[in-house]
Amino acid sequence: MSATVNVSGSIRRRLLLQLMGSAALLAALLFLAVLGFVRNVAEESHDRILLASATSILESVSVQSGEITADIPYAALSMLGNVSDDRVFYQIATPAGVLTGYADLPVAGPPVQPGQPLFQTARYKAESIRSVTLFRRLSVEGAPVAVQVSVAQTRSGQAALLAQLSWSALYLGVGFFVLASGLAFWSTQSSITPLRSLTEAISRRGPKDLRPVSRPVPSEMSPLVSSLNSFISRLQTSLARSEDFIAEAAHRVRTPLATVRAQAEVTLMRIENENKRTSLREMIRAIDESSRAAGQLLDHAMVSFRTDSLELEDVNLTELARDLAERLQPVAELKDMSLHFEGQETIRLPGDGILLQNAVRNILDNAIKYSGRDSEVWIRAVCRGGCACIEIEDQAGGFKCEDTEALTRRFVRGANARNTTGSGLGLTIAREVAEAHGGKLIIENSQTGTGACVTLCFPLH
């Protein structure tokens, strides 16, 4: 009983995708944050060294015999060379004009407070430069003169450093993402573990095991498990009820019928009027038919019930067939028929003994029922082509061009069944049992052509 489950999505996949999406978002944010941070640090450190250079140049500006003069320290420019191989420009200017350096260097805008550096980014000689400008007031012959020093450096070294740091930041981001994804995979895996172990525990159960689930489960799963438990308990009640009903029904139907039949037999012996006798015989025949039909219907209900939850045990098929042959021997003898059992080897297979017995008995019943007096019925237990087979062959004329498949449908009876009691359920039961065991029912005419041969085949694994 494996109905297809309507599957829509996967908790694990959804969880994994959500976690990985968050990880990707965080990794991107991390990358941008680190990038912004290193850009700041790189710019700040560049600004600082420019400022140091400008400060030391400004310190070297002095007034000598009424003239402003500058003696740029070697370190002022060489320190810029230690940072990167970038081009260096500078300018020392007074309100009167440029004292020395690069006269056309773009200098930061409005004057600021003395000692306050003014940073700017500009273009000079076809390159982007970062510059700092500092002011200082000197006294020349009693008059204050503002001296302005600018130091600039191209930024290709900084750009190269930033590019390198960007790669590091990118690796950091990617590394974070990979690690987080790994952890996400692990955590989704572990979060569905209770679900998986519950599933395993339930599928491992035998068909009759209808105990409620008692293993500890996470709180999120407790509504599901309690629903499942209540479902199981309802199922158990329902099953028990059906089982009781079948047993009860069998008892309640068969017993009164048997009583009525016995009464009819007794009455038949007492009555001499031929017309009445005929009516009574008809009545007995009807009772037989009802009794048999009721029996088969209950058998069928039982078979359906058992095949739904098939419990396999080791069954000795040969023994089972021989038993049945012995048990039905008296019935056969009543009709002056001979019932032969053939079976040498012991054939064992996993199966439900009661069901198998029921199936074989139904076929055998049919064979005996439709056979005439003095005919013979064979029951054989054989192994053939990897299958365990029970063959029942009779001399009742066989099936005449009928759809043998149709005979196994419920309540369908053969052409020769008009004068015989029966419900048309015998072969249906046999087929359902065969199929529940993974086998099949084969209906054909016997090789001699005098009767039918019905075979139950079970594959041996």
Add this chain to the structure above:
Amino acid sequence: MRNALLSLALTFLTLATLAAAGFEVEERHWIGPQDGTPLRIISTTDTAILAPLIESFLQKHPGTAVDYTVANSSEVMKAVLKGEEQFDVALSSAMDLQTKLANDGFTRPHQSAFTALIPDWGKWRDHVFAFSLEPASVVVSAAGFRGRDIPRTRQDLIALMRAEPERFLGKVGTYDVALSGLGYLFATQDARTSETYWRLMEVTGSLEPVLYCCSASMIEDIAVGEILIAYNVLGSYARARQDLKDKIIVIDPEDYTHLMMRSAVLLSGGGQPDLAQRFVDHLAYAAWSQPPGAEYPFHPPSAEFIGAANSKRLIQLGPGLLVYQDAEKRRRFMAEWFNAIRKQ
């Protein structure tokens, strides 16, 4: 055989064209086929010294010629700044001027497998490429110092000149820092390195020193006994003069000896940028491959540096060199220097 080839290939240009250049040219040669594509090089290095390197370059690149102009380093700078004549490559011993050219945007960058051979301290910004390492040495007359102690340090020189002023009067020579860019580089580096330099210049100044434009003439004058001591001479030139081996003594001062790097830059105004790059590659390979090419005229730079004692001080390429190119700084330094050297 090679000399014959060279003399055939060399063609002196007329002085008329030299004057038109707007800067002072010492010599100018056309090397290679007359109709070859010219690579224009302006250099402070004498033609004869670099000729073998140029010839091997021309062999590798048939159909090209080299238009080789020699000028002193200040004139090289002037030629590039004025830009009246376009050159492809500038070779100079004045590291500060080469650095200034590269800093002020007159050069092109270049990177290749050959420039990768140059150690990091031998290049700046992939614009300046060193191809030699040469010491600033003291050269003294062998005859003048026969039987006497050879000065080993600047202190020795000072003591020597103080002890016998009359013997060295008018017999001491050094670069004229106003004329020679290399002389100015050596002087400024000396001044930066040690106070001893100024004492040495003071003493020298009291002896009516002779000021020179170039190392070659200082070496010649030592050899003929015109002067006894020449300070800050290119040791590489002096040692290369095998013919004067017995007449001059080359000393690398033990207190410190500056190592100068002769360097090449690719000028952005040049008309043959590809050829210029290949020439720089050729120079770099000749100088820095192990061992250097047979046509390489200088002492192998890597060996020079590896074998250097602690007293050897490499002049670092970098923006620090721009400081002494500052007009104010230069004016002050010149004033101070001439004040020391012209003290009568």
